[in-house]
Amino acid sequence: MGKKSNKGKERKQQRKAENGKLIGEQREIADTLRHASEVKDLLKEYPAFQQYSRNGLNLSLEYYWAEDMPQDTQEWALALCKSNMEEMYNRAMYNGGWNNEIKLEELAAPEARFLVAYQKVNGEQLDPMAFVHFRWECEESVPVLYCYEIQLEAAVQRKGLGRFLMKFLELIARKAGMHELMLTVLKANTAAAAMYAKLDYVPHETSPLEEEGENYTILTKRLVAPAPVQQPLRAVTNSFQLENIIFGS
Ligand SMILES: CC(C)(COP(=O)(O)OP(=O)(O)OC[C@H]1O[C@@H](n2cnc3c(N)ncnc32)[C@H](O)[C@@H]1OP(=O)(O)O)[C@@H](O)C(=O)NCCC(=O)NCCS
Known part of the structure; x- marks a missing residue:
């Protein structure tokens, strides 16, 4: 699905202002993101997620950076x-309609990361x-963690694999210290919307409002x-106030 952002909107500005971070905090965020994105052997930490063997499926997972994907x-x-x-x-007419070149560019971007589920038969990856x-x-x-795409072949849909992959992303994101897991979905994509619900x-704060008439x-x-929310510090002038702060009234 790629990614959409509702730029230039008042709410976005407001949230940005509210979220205004000090330089130290920005550095911390940059470090958290760099740390997460530099991992090459992501699956090593998650043996239980290296395969999916349920509902008649037997799949094994691989993790790739775009540059390493066969x-x-x-x-x-x-x-x-x-x-x-x-x-x-x-x-x-999402992003002007389907465009192979744009989608390929997205898939080949250096920052793109992938989990791919392969069919596995008698131990062989197919x-x-x-x-x-x-x-x-x-x-x-x-x-x-922004999920740009989740795509399943028709033959493996409705067998719990989509849920499994999204839950795995959630786990990875939590472990890496991400605050949110985000994605964009077309309103017409009722199956995907049902899964996310x-x-x-x-809806994210920056998601278009109903009256804006967007299709995503x-x-x-x-x-x-x-x-x-930080409470402003109050001057404590007597023991009654102190007791109130510690034990409440
Ligand atoms: C959307 C998609 C990722 C869902 O994955 P999936 O493995 O088929 O879904 P799951 O079996 O894990 O289902 C999880 C829940 O999602 C909902 N759901 C999934 N497919 C649905 C469908 N076709 N109709 C209604 N609800 C659906 C159900 O609530 C389901 O829970 P349930 O099985 O207990 O009823 C998959 O169908 C797909 O790849 N579709 C084509 C590509 C696509 O639309 N990608 C999303 C782009 S944003």
Whole structure:
């Protein structure tokens, strides 16, 4: 689905101002993102997620940076996006309609990261059946995992694999210290929207409002609780006030 941002909107400005970070905090965010994006052997830490053997599927997962993804797998990923999404993109005129070159550029971007699920038969890795494309990004001054794409071959849909991959992304994002897991979904994509609703995604603050008439929604799942609102410090002038602060009234 790629990524949409509702630029120039008042709410975005407001949130940016509210989120205004000190330079030290910005550095911390940059470090968190760099740390996450530099990992090459991501799956090593997650043995339980290296395969998916449920509902008649037997798949094994691989993790790639765009530059390491085998060319035939990249070609397959582009073809799968096209066959799953072309009609929906064209009907909604999303990003001006389907465009192979733009999608290939997205898939080949140096910051693109992929989980690919391959069919596994008698221990042998065969055809790719599903993938997610994600990136580590800073959105509205917080570090997020942005899911650019989740695409499954028709033969492996409705077998829990989409949920498994999204839950895995969530785990990876939490472990890497991301504040949110974000994605963009076309309103016409009712199947995907149903899955995200089931997984507790909600519209992001920057998602277009209904009256703006856009054909997409920006969804998010918060992975950390918002920072508590700082109460202004009060001068404590007597023991009654002190007791009140410690034990409440
Ligand atoms: C959307 C997609 C990723 C869902 O993955 P999946 O493995 O088929 O979905 P799951 O089996 O994990 O289903 C999880 C939940 O999502 C919802 N869901 C999934 N597919 C659905 C469909 N076709 N209709 C209605 N609800 C659906 C259901 O609530 C389901 O829970 P349930 O099985 O307990 O009812 C997959 O169908 C796909 O790749 N579609 C084509 C590409 C696409 O649209 N990508 C998303 C772009 S944003």
